[in-house]
Amino acid sequence: MDAAERDLLGQSLRKIMTSTVAGPALDGELAELGWPELLAELPEVAVPLVFGLLGETGTVASVLNDVVLAAAGQEIGGTPSLPYAGGRWLVWARDVEPPAGAGVESTGPTGAFAVLDPALPLRQVDAGEPLTEVALAAGRRALGWWLVGSGRAMLTLAREHALARAQFGKPIASFQAVRHKLAETLVALDGAEATLLLASDDFSSLLAKAAAGQAALTAAKHCQQVLAGIGYTTEHDLHRHIERVLVLDGLLGSTKELTKQIGATLRRDRVAPRYAHLL
Amino acid sequence: MNVSEFRTGLRAWLEDNDLTPGPDGSLAGQVEQLGRVRRALFDAGWMRYGWPEHVGGLGGPAVLRAVLGEEIASRELAPPNFYALIEVLVPTMIDYARPELAAEMVPRLLGGAEQWCQGFSEPGSGSDLASLSTKAEQRGDTWVVNGQKVWTSLAQFAQRCVLLTRTGPGHGGITAFFLDMDTPGITVRPILAMHGEEEFCEVFFDDVVIPADRMLGKVGDGWAVAGSVLPFERSTSFWHRINHLYARFDHLLAEAIDPDEAALGATYLGLHTARCRSHGTQLRFGEGLPLGPETSVDKVLLGTSEQHLYDAVRELLPGAVELADSQWRPEYLYSRAATIYGGSSEIQRNIIARRLLGLGKE
Numbered sequence: 001m002d003a004a005e006r007d008l009l010g011q012s013l014r015k016i017m018t019s020t021v022a023g024p025a026l027d028g029e030l031a032e033l034g035w036p037e038l039l040a041e042l043p044e045v046a047v048p049l050v051f052g053l054l055g056e057t058g059t060v061a062s063v064l065n066d067v068v069l070a071a072a073g074q075e076i077g078g079t080p081s082l083p084y085a086g087g088r089w090l091v092w093a094r095d096v097e098p099p100a101g102a103g104v105e106s107t108g109p110t111g112a113f114a115v116l117d118p119a120l121p122l123r124q125v126d127a128g129e130p131l132t133e134v135a136l137a138a139g140r141r142a143l144g145w146w147l148v149g150s151g152r153a154m155l156t157l158a159r160e161h162a163l164a165r166a167q168f169g170k171p172i173a174s175f176q177a178v179r180h181k182l183a184e185t186l187v188a189l190d191g192a193e194a195t196l197l198l199a200s201d202d203f204s205s206l207l208a209k210a211a212a213g214q215a216a217l218t219a220a221k222h223c224q225q226v227l228a229g230i231g232y233t234t235e236h237d238l239h240r241h242i243e244r245v246l247v248l249d250g251l252l253g254s255t256k257e258l259t260k261q262i263g264a265t266l267r268r269d270r271v272a273p274r275y276a277h278l279l
Numbered sequence: 280m281n282v283s284e285f286r287t288g289l290r291a292w293l294e295d296n297d298l299t300p301g302p303d304g305s306l307a308g309q310v311e312q313l314g315r316v317r318r319a320l321f322d323a324g325w326m327r328y329g330w331p332e333h334v335g336g337l338g339g340p341a342v343l344r345a346v347l348g349e350e351i352a353s354r355e356l357a358p359p360n361f362y363a364l365i366e367v368l369v370p371t372m373i374d375y376a377r378p379e380l381a382a383e384m385v386p387r388l389l390g391g392a393e394q395w396c397q398g399f400s401e402p403g404s405g406s407d408l409a410s411l412s413t414k415a416e417q418r419g420d421t422w423v424v425n426g427q428k429v430w431t432s433l434a435q436f437a438q439r440c441v442l443l444t445r446t447g448p449g450h451g452g453i454t455a456f457f458l459d460m461d462t463p464g465i466t467v468r469p470i471l472a473m474h475g476e477e478e479f480c481e482v483f484f485d486d487v488v489i490p491a492d493r494m495l496g497k498v499g500d501g502w503a504v505a506g507s508v509l510p511f512e513r514s515t516s517f518w519h520r521i522n523h524l525y526a527r528f529d530h531l532l533a534e535a536i537d538p539d540e541a542a543l544g545a546t547y548l549g550l551h552t553a554r555c556r557s558h559g560t561q562l563r564f565g566e567g568l569p570l571g572p573e574t575s576v577d578k579v580l581l582g583t584s585e586q587h588l589y590d591a592v593r594e595l596l597p598g599a600v601e602l603a604d605s606q607w608r609p610e611y612l613y614s615r616a617a618t619i620y621g622g623s624s625e626i627q628r629n630i631i632a633r634r635l636l637g638l639g640k641e
Binding site: 191198261262264266270271272276 | 282283342345346349518525528529532533535538539540541542543544545547548550551552553554555556557558559561573576579580625627628629631632633635636637638639640641
C-alpha cells in the first residue's frame with residue numbers, strides 16, 4: 001500500500017468514525033470497509049491507522065478484540081479475556097450500545113461495575129486464559145496507537161483553547177508557562193510515536209505501550225491544566241479523552257507495571273537491548 | 280560502500296586494532312586519545328567515509344559517520360563529549376570555506392593532527408546568540424576582531440576556530456571567520472567546570488587580525504553558518520551521544536546495587552524513546568530531507584533521558600557519585616549541563632511552541 005492509498009484509507013476511516021455512532025454500529029461500518037481483510041493482510045498499516053484515529057476522533061469500536069485474536073491465530077469476532085492492571089481480567093463486550101451522551105453519572109454499560117469511561121463496554125470477569133506473548137504484543141501496539149491518538153486529541157483541544165482564551169488582555173498561548181506545557185506534551189507524544197513505529201517483537205511492543213501510556217497521561221495532565229476551568233466540566237470534550245486514557249492505560253498492563261517489567265527484564269539480562277538500527 | 284559492508288569491515292578492523300584509552304583520564308589525556316582515535320581511523324579510511332572527496336573524504340552517505348560514531352561510542356574508545364565536534368565543524372567548512380581552504384584544513388581535523396573550536400557564545404549572548412557583540416572591522420585586506428567568547432570547548436588545545444563576529448546590525452550583521460588560534464591578540468582562559476575539568480574556555484580577542492580570505496561565506500552570512508550546523512548536530516552527533524549513553528547504561532546494569540526495577544525500567548524507556556526518535560531523524564537526514572524545528576523534540580528527549588540516566592546512577596549506586604572518585608562523578612555532574620548546552624531545553628520548548636504548535640509569539 002503506497003502513501004496515497006494509505007491517506008485515502010485514513011480519510012475513509014476518519015469519515016466513518018466521525019459520522020457513525022460508536023459501538024456495534026461502528027464495528028459494522030469498519031467491517032464493511034474491509035477491516036478483517038486489512039487486519040489479516042496489512043496489520044502494520046491498518047492497526048496504526050484505525051487505532052490512532054479511534055484516539056483522535058474520540059470514538060469507540062471493539063476492534064482490540066480482533067487484533068488480539070488475529071495475533072493469537074484465532075478466528076476474529078470473539079471476546080477474549082484481557083488482562084488489566086492489578087491482576088484483573090476484563091472482557092470488551094461487542095454488543096453493547098454506548099450510553100447516550102455518556103457522562104460521569106453513568107455506571108457503565110453493563111452495570112456490573114463502574115468504568116470511569118462509560119463509553120468503553122468493559123466487563124470484569126473472574127479470570128481469563130492468559131494471552132500468548134504475540135497476542136499481548138499486538139494488543140499493546142494497538143493500544144499504544146490509541147493512547148497516542150487520544151493524546152493528540154487532547155493537545156488539539158488545549159492548543160485551540162490557549163489561542164482563543166484571553167486573559168490579561170492577551171491569549172494565554174502567549175504565556176511561556178502555558179507554551180511549555182503544550183511543548184512538553186508534543187515531545188512526549190512524538191517520542192511515544194517513535195517507539196511505536198519501531199515496535200516489532202514482544203519487548204519493543206511492551207516498551208511502546210509503556211511510552212504511549214506515559215505520554216497520554218502527560219498529555220492529560222498538561223492539557224487539563226491549560227484547559228483549566230472549562231476542561232473540568234462535562235460540557236467540554238476533554239474529560240472524555242482523559243477518562244479514556246486512564247482506562248486504556250491499565251489494559252494489557254499499565255505504564256507503571258510495564259515499566260517495572262522492563263526493569264526486571266533488564267536486570268535479568270544485564271544488557272540493554274538496542275532497537276532502531278541504522279541499516 | 281553501504282552501511283552493512285561498512286559496519287562489518289569496521290568491526291573487524293576494531294577487533295584487530297586496539298584503541299582502548301590509556302590510564303590518563305585528564306583532559307589533556309582525553310584530547311590526546313581523541314587525536315589518536317581520529318588518526319588511526321583516518322589512516323585506515325574509516326574516518327573518511329561519509330565526507331566528500333574534495334575535503335579528503337572517501338565519499339558515501341553521511342549515515343556512515345553515524346555508524347562510525349555508534350561503534351566508537353559503544354566501545355567507549357573516544358571521549359564522548361568531544362568526538363562528535365567534527366560534525367559541527369566540518370560541514371561548515373564544506374559549505375562556507377573557500378574550496379582550497381577546506382581541502383587544506385579538513386583533513387587535519389579528521390586525521391587527528393589538529394583540534395578546532397567553535398567561538399559562538401559570549402558572556403552577553405547565550406540563548407540569544409544573535410545578540411553577539413564581538414566586533415570585526417574591515418581594514419584593507421584584513422578584518423580586525425575585538426571582543427570575548429565563552430563556553431568555547433577545548434580552546435586551549437585548538438589550532439583553529441570557527442568564529443562568529445558582529446559586522447553590522449541584526450541577524451544579517453553577523454559574519455563568520457576561520458581563525459588560526461596562534462594569531463597575536465588571542466588570550467585563552469580555561470574555566471574550571473563543576474565536573475572538575477577545564478573543558479570550556481573564555482577567549483579574548485584584542486585587535487586580532489584575520490585575512491579576508493578566511494571569511495566563511497560572505498559578509499552577513501554568519502547567522503546562516505550558525506544555523507547550518509544544526510542538522511548535523513541533531514543527527515550524526517546525537518546518534519553518537521545516544522550510543523554512549525547506552526554503553527553507560529550497560530555499566531549501570533552491571534553494577535547496580537539497588538535492584539529498583541521501576542527506576543531501571545523508566546531510565547531505559549527514556550533512552551529507548553530518544554533513540555527511536557533519533558533513528559527516525561537519521562532516516563530523514565539520509566533521504567536528503569531538511570531537518571528543522573522538529574529536531575528540537577529530539578534535543579529535549581536526549582537531554583532529559585541523559586539526566587534521567589545519571590539520576591538513576593546516583594540512586595542505584597549509592598555513594599558512587601558523592602563518596603567515590605569514580606568515572607560516575609564527572610559524568611553525573613556533566614549530565615546536569617545536558618539540558619543547558621547546545622540550546623537549552625527552554626529554548627527548544629520555545630521553538631516547539633512557536634514553530635511546531637503554531638502558538639504565535641510570546
